[in-house]
Amino acid sequence: MPLRPLLASLTRHKLTVLLLALQVGLTCAIVCNVVFMIVNRTAQMRQPSGVAEDELVTIDSIGLDEGENPLARHAADLAALRNIPGVTAVAAVDALPFNGNDWSNGIATTPNADTDLTATACNGTHGELGTLGLHLLEGRDFLPDEYLPMDSAHDWAGINHVPVTIITQALAERLFPGQSALGKVIYPGDNPVRIVGVVDHLLRPHLREAASNDYSTLFPMLPDSNDVTYVLRTAPQERERVLKQIADVLNQLDGNRILRQAQTFSQLRADFFRRNRTMIGLLLAAAAGLLFVTALGIAGLASFWVQQRRRSIGIRRAIGATRNDILCYFQAENFLIVGGGIVPGMLLAYALNLWLMTHYELPRLPFLYLPIGAALLWLLGQCAVLGPALRAAAVPPVMATRAD
Structure with a gap:
């Protein structure tokens, strides 16, 4: 033409x-x-969250008695929740993928270093790793004697005393490219923290840039405020039945509280997106x-x-x-x-x-x-x-x- x-x-x-x-x-x-x-x-x-989404049920508990010992209350609640038929594991946590409760802090490999690298700090009671279904690529879980209170009343003072941490593979590659992060030291606060484990994924509660969405750290710090999230693991077909019993079990122990957002993790993801x-x-x-x-x-x-x-x-x-x-x-x-x-x-x-x-x-x-x-x-x-x-x-x- x-x-x-x-x-x-x-x-x-x-x-x-x-x-x-x-x-x-x-x-x-x-x-x-x-x-x-x-x-x-x-x-x-x-994006994969890293947790066993089809097996998890969550509920938020807010205690109204300011004079109560939160650690004792959480321990009693966890013991009662474990007795619900079908529940295989339970933990109290402060942050989960998609729940919006994101406490991020700077991560450095040398003391007192200026860094723009941040990672979400996830804290929970003993057994958090197994309850969430996180896949440990290398290393180990936290030992019982490594746990200490968060001391949230003093702006997370526990971060300066926690001895060990577990980090995600994405964060490990960012901090130590081409190397194994196991046994190495990072500085989430003023003092060094040794890496004892690496998990494949743990998505942050708030999504950011794609490269940093998987930058998460787990610390053996016990949630010590009246506001806590309980996570229960059960078989996929048992989730709805377990979900109906959680509120009754917790209220029987202590009715002076507010229970909210009782849902499966699948519902949590759906609501987030x-x-x-x-x-x-x-x-x-x-x-x-x-x-x-x-x-x-x-x-x-x-x-x-x-x-x-x-x-x-x-x-x-x-x-x-x-x-x-x-x-x-x-x-x-x-x-x-x-x-x-x-x-x-x-x-x-x-x-x-x-x-x-x-x-x-x-x-x-x-x-x-x-x-x-x-x-x-x-x-x-x-x-x-x-x-x-x-x-x-x-x-x-x-x-x-x-x-x-």
């Missing part, structure tokens, strides 16, 4: 072509970023609507031009142009218009991504999204112009004899 006649035809409709190209460019920029946001959110929702699912639905609807409007604009303009050019099409047919020639002409014309919008659209896509990175902490848009977006828009344009192009190809040569 000769390029010069195509360009000459388009220059006679400069404003129309420019507006359609701008619409295609804007669609390219928005759709590329929308698809990237959907993929990013979907990847977040599929409810906004993500809503956002994905809205983004899909917005992208589909924008693509539909763009396709409608391409098809409408092509139909208008076919109506205007019926006599010239008839003349071309009369002097030997085949139906396929007419069809290819309109498709090539549309290819040029869409291509003219895609080039600035790619630049606009990156500019929009930089703005989203600044204001919404979105990662950088991978370059691969741009050629894929361009190919999809070209395909959309060809599909949208196909109907009008087929009508143009069906114009008989006799139209050349009719007046406009």
Whole structure:
């Protein structure tokens, strides 16, 4: 298809072509970023938490008696919860993936070092590792004599006295790349803490950048406030039955408390990502609507031009142009218009991504999204112009004899 006649035809409709190209460019920029946001959110929702999600039940307990000994209360509660039929393990914890209770502190490998590396500190009673179902890659669990109170009344003073820690594989690789972290020392506070174990995953309560979502540490510090989360492990088919008994068991021991958010861990995950699912639905609807409007604009303009050019099409047919020639002409014309919008659209896509990175902490848009977006828009344009192009190809040569 000769390029010069195509360009000459388009220059006679400069404003129309420019507006359609701008619409295609804007669609390219928005759709590329929308698809990237959907993929990013979907990847977040599929991240492994590291815990035995199908076997866990949780409940928050808030004691109202300020004079009560929290450690004694937790011990009594745990003993009663263990007696519920079907419960295989139970622990009191202060943080879980997706529960939002995120206490992060700086982690360094040398004393008094300035660091921007932070990790979530997860604390719990003896047996937390087994209750959560964490997979120990190397090392061991905490020993009973290594546990000490958090001393939350003094702003986590226990962090300066805890002797050992268990960290995630992602954090170990970040701190000691290419080495085993077992036996090495980190500084979550003022004093050194020895790493005695490494687990494969333990997601943070609040998700951040993808690279740091798995930066977690476990300390043998006993939750010592009136506000605590109890985690019970049971068989998947027993969860609902166990869930119905938890509140009654705890209230029988002490009714002077508030019990809330009794749920399975699967429900906890679903609640955490409810906004993500809503956002994905809205983004899909917005992208589909924008693509539909763009396709409608391409098809409408092509139909208008076919109506205007019926006599010239008839003349071309009369002097030997085949139906396929007419069809290819309109498709090539549309290819040029869409291509003219895609080039600035790619630049606009990156500019929009930089703005989203600044204001919404979105990662950088991978370059691969741009050629894929361009190919999809070209395909959309060809599909949208196909109907009008087929009508143009069906114009008989006799139209050349009719007046406009």
